[in-house]
Amino acid sequence: MKRSQGFTLCLSLTAVLICLGVLLSVQFKSMDTKERSLYVQRPENLIAMIRDLTDKRQKLNLEVNDLSRQLITHQDDTQDDQALFQSLSAELNKLDIVNGSKPVRGPGLEITFQPYSSLFYGDISKVVNELWAAGAEAIAIGGQRITADAYIFYEKENDAVHITVNNIRIPYPLIINAIGNANNLEKGLTLPGGIIDNLAYFKTYPRLEKKEDLEIPAVSSVPYFYFMKEYVPPATDPTPAPSADKS
């Protein structure tokens, strides 16, 4: 009897203690949270915390400034690079056009020599010269681009004489295309006593036609330089080197 009573006592005590345990641990946790909350901090601690955080914020601000400055420099760099790249590619494009590495188009003059016109290669040369002189920007003879190193010559086959450009035979009708101010080009050719007048002596009457849109192809082979190098002027040395090799 006594024993079972002790057991019930223990049991109820245990039940109560379980409740107490739950309460205690919940309270511990809550206190933990509360201690961490700013609400209950002492003013001195709060001041110290504020000072710490202010310091930290200043440091972070400095870092932000630093990083944004870096970002700006990087952006500038890339912008510079881009600008450089653009100007370089524009330059390259220009050089391509000038060298004839790229096909070009534009208004100009088309000169057509009919077949069996008594044409000497020198006449073609003169026409080309005249066109350059009249401000032609690009010239092609029978689809062969005339560049700085183009040469106009002739080729004999049986009795026939063919005009060649860069050793390529140009078939008739021989067509010279020149891009430029069509009026100027025409005037350059039809000057009194000019090349057209001259050709008229030989009963050669080329047809001149102003065209709104001419197409001039690129050179068939890009020139390659084996011997030519860029000339770099020698740097003027302020202290002349002692002439040791005076034998």
Next chain:
Amino acid sequence: MWAILPIVGLLIGLVIGGFISIEVPAAYVKYFSIAILAALDSVFGGIRSTMEDRFDSTKMISGFFVNALAAALLAYLGDRLAIDLYMAAVFAFGVRLFDNIARIRHLLIDKWRNRS
């Protein structure tokens, strides 16, 4: 032999409380702590009465809950009324707690002396 059961119960309670994710809102931590003080007082009172052989489980359990609730409510009321009833509860339960602990100590010493 049964004496170990309440201690196990306390540990179980602590573990349960550790696992359940209930947290007392910061504003009520104060009232909760006073409730715990009251509960502790009830537990020590229970232990003491057990040792004095006049334990009444109904009284103890009711005391546990009613005291805890009353302490918390009084503390809350005190705060509303701008009276530090909280302090009164701390004082009352603190005194009783120490009293109970002292009695338990005395009883244990007496028991130990009687045995030897």
